[in-house]
Amino acid sequence: MKFQLLLITLVFAFSLYLFAIVDADPASDRAALLALRLAVGGRILLWNTSAASPCSWTGVFCEKDRVTRLRLPGMGLSGTLPLGIGNLTELQTLSLRFNAVNGSIPPDFVNLVNLRYLYLQGNFFSGQIPEFLFNMQNLVRLNLAHNNFSGEISPSFNNLTRLDTLYLENNNLTGAIPDLNAPPLGQFNVSDNKLTGPIPARFSHLDASAFEGNSLCGEPLQACPGTGTDSGSKLSGGAIAGIVIGSLIGLLLILLILFFFCRKKSSGDNQLKDTATVKRADVEIPAGNIARDSGNAGASYSATAKGDARSSGTMNLVFFGKVSKVFDLEDLLRASAEVLGKGTFGTTYKASIEIGVVAAVKRLKDVTAPEREFREKIEEVGKMVHENLVPLRAYYYSRDEKLLVYDYMPMGSLSALLHGTHPFSGLSF
Numbered sequence: 005m006k007f008q009l010l011l012i013t014l015v016f017a018f019s020l021y022l023f024a025i026v027d028a029d030p031a032s033d034r035a036a037l038l039a040l041r042l043a044v045g046g047r048i049l050l051w052n053t054s055a056a057s058p059c060s061w062t063g064v065f066c067e068k069d070r071v072t073r074l075r076l077p078g079m080g081l082s083g084t085l086p087l088g089i090g091n092l093t094e095l096q097t098l099s100l101r102f103n104a105v106n107g108s109i110p111p112d113f114v115n116l117v118n119l120r121y122l123y124l125q126g127n128f129f130s131g132q133i134p135e136f137l138f139n140m141q142n143l144v145r146l147n148l149a150h151n152n153f154s155g156e157i158s159p160s161f162n163n164l165t166r167l168d169t170l171y172l173e174n175n176n177l178t179g180a181i182p183d184l185n186a187p188p189l190g191q192f193n194v195s196d197n198k199l200t201g202p203i204p205a206r207f208s209h210l211d212a213s214a215f216e217g218n219s220l221c222g223e224p225l226q227a228c229p230g231t232g233t234d235s236g237s238k239l240s241g242g243a244i245a246g247i248v249i250g251s252l253i254g255l256l257l258i259l260l261i262l263f264f265f266c267r268k269k270s271s272g273d274n275q276l277k278d279t280a281t282v283k284r285a286d287v288e289i290p291a292g293n294i295a296r297d298s299g300n301a302g303a304s305y306s307a308t309a310k311g312d313a314r315s316s317g318t319m320n321l322v323f324f325g326k327v328s329k330v331f332d333l334e335d336l337l338r339a340s341a342e343v344l345g346k347g348t349f350g351t352t353y354k355a356s357i358e359i360g361v362v363a364a365v366k367r368l369k370d371v372t373a374p375e376r377e378f379r380e381k382i383e384e385v386g387k388m389v390h391e392n393l394v395p396l397r398a399y400y401y402s403r404d405e406k407l408l409v410y411d412y413m414p415m416g417s418l419s420a421l422l423h424g425t426h427p428f429s430g431l432s433f
């Protein structure tokens with residue numbers, strides 16, 4: 005008995021299964037398409053109805069003999085959609101845009117559970133946006149724009165948690181835009197309807213053109229009147245003015261401070277008056293007529309160095325390491341120099357030597373170390389080779405002038421190294 009019962013159950017289940025297959029087979033899709041053709045006509049009248057499968061018909065796309073996409077844009081369809089399209093249960097894309105279809109969306113659309121893209125824009129659909137749409141959980145794009153839909157935008161759009169595009173512009177929709185927080189809604193347009201009230205905050209970042217042609221208010225349109233946001237916006241206008249004026253005053257103050265700072269600095273350093281005020285000053289001075297210029301405006305490191313080199317016997321630069329003597333003191337003094345910056349220990353120049361070498365020369369100030377100690381320290385530092393250290397190539401020492409010659413590094417690291425925590429910081433000069 006039990007075995008017979010099981011057999012009966014199995015046969016019943018199998019027949020149900022068969023029925024289900026018959027219910028959703030290619031022939032069923034074909035029948036649905038023929039019903040559509042009969043109702044709306046247009047260029048789909050050209051479909052070859054003697055073909056057994058509809059999959060070769062214009063605008064019909066199949067996968068595994070089931071219609072998955074039906075794209076009939078601008079095909080001159082008119083009249084009202086018939087019942088039956090809901091039988092295309094594998095349909096993922098339905099486009100009927102830019103035709104002349106009127107009436108409402110048939111209720112059997114609710115069976116299109118796989119539908120992701122529904123494009124009905126540019127027709128004469130009218131009536132409310134049907135509630136059954138909110139059961140189509142897979143909808144990603146819904147375009148009902150440029151129709152004659154009326155009524156309110158239902159808060160049930162929140163049911164469509166995958167809906168990324170909702171275009172409702174150019175309809176006859178009324179009421180307020182509901183708070184739609186569930187759908188991602190990357191694209192949203194409700195312009196040219198009869199909507200009223202405030203725009204929900206989540207849409208405030210959208211372009212104003214998405215809301216124009218209604219009686220809406222709030223960002224991105226004008227603030228809503230009489231709700232306190234108006235005075236708020238006036239206040240924020242004042243705040244903006246305040247911020248602008250404040251920034252201007254701040255900028256002026258900074259400029260003033262900079263101005264006074266520069267003036268103070270330049271007057272405090274008589275020896276380099278020119279280079280302090282003129283940012284890029286070529287101070288090339290012919291070796292012959294500089295000896296007496298020391299201390300005057302226009303003096304550079306070359307001035308005293310030259311004079312001193314003559315008076316004392318120390319005539320040249322001391323080079324370090326494997327670098328051979330590529331230039332001498334005369335070359336250095338003839339080089340055109342440009343102030344790179346001023347630091348605690350003296351001014352640094354960029355010296356462009358005639359032979360094509362560019363060096364950074366630091367002129368140490370207030371160094372009172374005796375010559376022997378100075379040489380020792382400098383030689384110690386000169387021998388150091390470190391990736392973060394600007395190589396010290398040579399030095400010059402005399403009673404009145406102490407020069408350090410470095411490799412020139414155009415990236416600004418030089419000035420950081422020479423003015424701040426450079427290896428001489430620890431020395432007592």
Ligand SMILES: *[C@@H]1O[C@H](CO)[C@@H](O)[C@H](O)[C@H]1NC(C)=O
Pocket residue numbers: 052053054055056
């Ligand atoms: C219509 O389809 C039938 C069957 O596939 C074919 O014999 C006939 O040539 C087709 N007619 C046209 C106009 O393509």
Ligand SMILES: *[C@@H]1O[C@H](CO)[C@@H](O)[C@H](O)[C@H]1NC(C)=O
Pocket residue numbers: 027032035036039087088089091
């Ligand atoms: C759609 O399917 C139902 C049964 O599932 C059937 O009664 C109806 O005739 C079909 N409509 C069309 C247009 O094929």
Ligand SMILES: *[C@@H]1O[C@H](CO)[C@@H](O)[C@H](O)[C@H]1NC(C)=O
Pocket residue numbers: 082083084106107108
């Ligand atoms: C749809 O348009 C047809 C003419 O194409 C017209 O006869 C019919 O009344 C219209 N239906 C609606 C609901 O507007």
Ligand SMILES: *[C@@H]1O[C@H](CO)[C@@H](O)[C@H](O)[C@H]1NC(C)=O
Pocket residue numbers: 135136137138139160163
């Ligand atoms: C929203 O979806 C649920 C199923 O997830 C359904 O039961 C409910 O009726 C839908 N709401 C509307 C308004 O369609």
Ligand SMILES: *[C@@H]1O[C@H](CO)[C@@H](O)[C@H](O)[C@H]1NC(C)=O
Pocket residue numbers: 128130131152154176
């Ligand atoms: C739009 O629909 C309304 C009814 O909701 C109707 O009175 C009106 O004539 C329709 N307009 C157009 C252009 O179809």
Ligand SMILES: *[C@@H]1O[C@H](CO)[C@@H](O)[C@H](O)[C@H]1NC(C)=O
Pocket residue numbers: 152154176
């Ligand atoms: C909007 O709907 C009203 C009736 O609800 C109708 O009188 C009007 O013609 C419609 N507007 C358009 C542009 O169809």
Ligand SMILES: *[C@@H]1O[C@H](CO)[C@@H](O)[C@H](O)[C@H]1NC(C)=O
Pocket residue numbers: 173192193194195211213214
């Ligand atoms: C909204 O639709 C209107 C009318 O089609 C169009 O002019 C506007 O550019 C659209 N705005 C956005 C943000 O999609």
